[in-house]
Amino acid sequence: MTPEEVLKHHWGYNTFRPMQRDIIDSVLSGSDTLGLLPTGGGKSITFQVPAMMLPGITIVVTPLISLMKDQVDNLAERGIRAVYFHSGLSRRETELGLTRCRLGKVRLVYISPERLQNERFISELRAMKVSLIVVDEAHCISQWGYDFRPSYLKVASLRETVGTSVPVLALTASATPEVTADIMERLHFREPKVFARSFTRENLSYVVRYADFKEDTLLRVMRATSGCAIVYVRSRRRCREIAMLLRREGVSADYYHAGLDPEEKEIRQNAWKADEVRVMVATNAFGMGIDKPDVRTVVHFDLPSSLEEYYQEAGRAGRDGREAFAVVIASVRDKATLSRRLSESFPDKDFIRKVYELTGNYLDVAVGDGYGSVYEFNIEEFCHTYSLPPVPAQSALRLLSRAGYLEYIEEASSRSRLMVIMRKEELYDLELTEDAEEVFQYILRSYTGLFADYVYISELAIARGTMLSSEAVYQALLYLGRIHAVHYVPRRTTPYIYYTTSRELPKHVMLPLEVYERQRDRMKLRLEAMKRFAFSADECRVRGMLAYFGEGNAEDCGKCDVCRAKRKRSNRDADATEKLEKSILYQAGHPGGSTITSLLENCGTTRDQTIAAIRRLADSSLIRIEGNKITLI
Secondary structure, eight states: OOHHHHHHHHHOSSSTTTTTHHHHHHHHTTEEEEEOTTTTSSHHHHHHHHHHHHHSSEEEOOOOOOHHHHHHHHHHTTOOOOEOOTTTTTTHHHHHHHHHHTTOOOOOOEEOEEEEEEEEHHHHTTOOOOOEEEESSSGGGGGTTOOOOOOOGGGHHHHHHTTSSOOOEEEEEEEOOOHHHHHHTTTTTTOOOOOOSSSSTTTEEEEEOOOOSSSHHHHHHHOOOSSEEEEOOOOOOHHHHHHHHHTTOOOEEEEEEETTTTTHHHHHHHHHHHTTTSEEEEEESOOTTOOTEEEEEEEEOOSSSSHHHHHHHTTTOTTTTEEEEEEEOOOOHHHHHHHHHHHHHHHHHHHHHHHHHHHHHHHHHOOOOOTTTTOOOOHHHHHHHHHHHEEEEEEHHHHHHHSOEEEEEEEOOBEEEEEOOOHHHHOOOOOOOHHHHHHHHHHHHSSSSTTTTTEEHHHHHHHHHHHHHHHHHHHHHHHHTTSEEEEEEEESOOOOOOOOOOOOOOOGGGOOTTTTTHHHHHHHHHHHHHHHHOOOOOSHHHHHHHHHHHHHTTTOOSSSSHHHHHHHHHHHHHHHHHHHHHHHHHHHHHOOEEHHHHHHHOOOOOOHHHHHHHHHHTTSSSEEEEEEEEEEE
16 A cells, blocks of 8 residues: 555545655655654654554654553554553553564554663563654753653664664654754664754744733733634643633633643543633643644743743644634743743752652662662652652752653553453353442443453543442442452552662762753753743744744744734834825925925924935936925926
8 A cells, every 4th residue: 555545544634744745755765764843743644654554563652641542542443553551551551562562463552761761671672573663752862952851862772672774763843953963863863864844834923912911911812812722821720710710701711730630631621622612721731632723822821941842832723724823921020930940940959869869768769779660759749748849849850860860750640441351251150249230330331342451431420320429439440350350540640750770879869961050051041042032022933933943044924923013113114204205295396396404394204314205206206406495397
């Protein structure tokens, strides 16, 4: 089958989007390939289509744990078999996935980067027939990037594991030239092919509005625009506050952040996608992988810390190609807030060592122990227990991750899942409690595929369907697990810590220049670029942003607020010039003409403006100048 035939068969599309076919051809030819596609550019198609054409399996390394299951489910609906692996899976789930890989029953394997630090998992990969390695969100491998992940550095060794002849496809939506070069170097690209779509979004208008009272401006933006919208904020508390404000003012709105239960997230996301809710007020936990092309407006109520983040979030507007708006609401306080983020992101080194020590104490990991172990980690409880400021504490954990002492995995929210592990003929002989019987019967009636794979379940839905309390349902599921009728994995919303080395004494914890000082300097540059974008009123927003991403020859977009203001000024200047020239012609048309002296006194403009207008009219042969006298021709 040709790529077009695969695309039509599984996705129902007749043609590829720009650059997709070029990337696919490069991958199929065996070349190491880097694809720079903007948000909404269809990155997943560039590796999913080749995965259906190549023998063996395609490995996809991605940090987006919360999206793995969704992507695997979406592929299953298209008749494509895939599995995923991350440290949050139970041992039974991991074994089931590996068994399917060994039997050749999958085409794509999604893995989180920290799994590459597990020797047993690596040995399993070594036995598989791998045809392609895909590195999604490839900017995470670059220490020059805004979202560097130390575990991504293991991706390079993956090539040694599965065979150096296996090509690599690296994909990202936003990267500076510096980061692009670093990605290819760290992944050991051989004669790379780079395909980059311009970061320009012709249908997207970038607008910055300055306001001391942002809420009023947000309401004006919502009333002046129509259609679906996202409002990005930086805190969970503000999510709820802004959503409540919009509702009070008659705007349909809800909120979304990482602290919500997985079921609640899905309910709210689905309501927004179905246009039952117009505006989603959210932290940056919302948006990745959401396939909603008709978002008309994205508003940044709070500023992100880099243009890379801003570009990706703003780029969720107008993915259908129709006119859309990306609006920043900024105040003078935002400059100070951006500057403060630098000190919060890079706290004192002694504080970082203290956080490392307290983390080990909190998790009860002895010095010399912990290597390869995973621990649930409630960051709020941790900070409360030791009276630590939450933001610097999280920054300390991220820096410790970069230094290689542990892996702090924040995106660990998961829904409950269940698989029936008892054979069907054995179920008839089960003697269950009344609650367990009712819950089990409801599950068997309501969910499909339970005997073949883990299926997401909702304890709340089961409680409603059985008229039992949520606690009774939970206890019944635990009971079914104890008698080995099912394997039940309760939902979890806390992050976790993965020890990449044994616990050290604090005095031995070193933060290299590359991890601390140089990363701080790079963040300072990114913050300054964000400030320039938001607070400069003399440069086209798009041209400035494109220059940051390496497109230095871009022209003014003509659509951003700066370009529109320039056009208004230009129109006003043209109107004033026309009015001045008409006044000169009128006075020169008097009997006997006029004089330069009287024109300078009567035109009401500056001397230079009047003299320049007289010269233009004389050059156009509309007036005659004789000494001080001016007459019409």
